[in-house]
Amino acid sequence: MNNEARLNCGINMPVLGLGTYSYPNDRQTTELAIDMALKMGYRHFDTAKIYGSEPAVGHALTEAILDQTVDREGIFVTSKLWGSDHHDPVSALRQTLKCIGVSNFSSKKIQSLLDFASVPPAVNQVEMHPMWRQRKLRDFCADCKIHVSAYSPLGGPGNAWGTTAVVENPIIQSISRKHKTTPAQVALQWGLSNGSSMIVKSFNQKRLKENMEALNVKLDAQDLTDIEKLEEWKIMRGEFLVNDSTSPYKTIEDLWDGEI
Template identity: 60%
Template sequence: MRSHQVRLNNGITMPAIGLGTYSFQYDRETAELAIRIALKMGYRHFDTAKIYGSEPAVGSALTKAILDGTVERGDIFVTSKLWGSDHHDPVSALKQTLQILGMEYVDMYLVHWPVKFKPWACQAVPKEEDFEELDLESTWAGMEKCLEMGLCRCIGVSNFSSKKIERLLDFASVAPAVNQVEMHPMWKQSKLRETCAHHKIHLSAYSPLGAPGNAWGSMAVVDNPIIQAIAQKHNATPAQVALKWGLSKGSSVIVKSFNQNRMKENMGCFDVKLDDQDFFEIDKLEQWKIMRGECYVNQTTSPYRTLRDLWDDEI
């Protein structure tokens, strides 16, 4: 698995495939078991967030694995995220995350969305009165403080458009190492990939399969006839084709499945070899963003009046 790494702009390497742990539909025991199985399969990157509710399971499973010698802390990569209600104090938020995880540091800490909420607004779908004016400069200063204090090895962002990346770089002392966004063959993020590459910011793909199985997800990617035909051609699965497409674009991929067979199937994406004709066919696919973020848009309290404001026309 050491060969399947991406190097970030600070010199740190990150596994090219990660296990997403958004787990509202699973109990803690199920999540812990899935993480333990994933470790045995070779997964070394585990992606969590305060709002996912999975930090306790991730921390417990990884701690047990470290204590029993299954893996060393230095061989795993843990990502968590700053929720909108914690923009006031990223240092305290990360310290709380570390306490829950039972770890001295996380490898990556991301600003989950470019949205700020009141301190008590800790639900995934905010109410209209929960929004506050976003002060990204102050938030990022707090993120840089987390890095300076050794609470994390890297800092980055999630769900940031090209314009928001450029704006952040205007005042950042430390550039984000990662921008984690939705990306798959039906939402290719061509402009954003170009922007991130120009600034040496790694683009990491969440929902690389379209998030089938999640309440907001879709089967459109893996059910697409072109993706299925390419899979049949290579004796692969549609999921493996979609993941290999993302990897081929230089991105890492965060896959979310606690099903043992699908977890193993997803790891098989590294063995798939796509050719020029495959990429040509995928390039013809109609583009469709699945995670649109409608709940972060309103006409009164949000800084974003429309979806185009939120994504700066990258939608």
């Protein structure tokens, strides 16, 4: 399969990215994981100011570039700013920023943005996995030529807020046995098969390799049909963003514009 997605800004983005969120955040562990990932062929790295991993990502990639392990043009970095970090970055970003994107936007929020924005977002990064498939949003983004990128494509196992329900689902496990692969690879290939990119976090060498090999897994039409029958439920519901006093969102339904 094609290991890159062509974005509406004219840039190619690797469809398998390494997520770098971890709690507690340990810089040395993150840098070692990035070094391992680079040697395995990872070229897309996802970070955010709120993760606290930007310094580790920057240092690890700089070292790899100086060591000529990889050239800068071959690296794609996704980062994210929280809503409190508004400033005037234009002069600096004219030199470095290639594409802009959004995260956790519903179809309604994207349409509101498109109604006035002169530059459309290239990517919408959202929770997506076989048990939260985002069909409506994916179709809307496809019509708008906005690429969908999935965080928590395995359901976030290993995180305090995550679940093993995706990789332990009997249908996912049955498909993995059928193809002599792993449940994680099935979940990742499901997302890749629908044209999305996968941001998956692991600092474990074996799982880093396993996730990269998901690019070579082939699912058939029956597999995809069976996955479409899975009951859906969203893991990251965002309850902490909803209240009656300081938030514009009074209910979970308001927050996600009914797409939940």
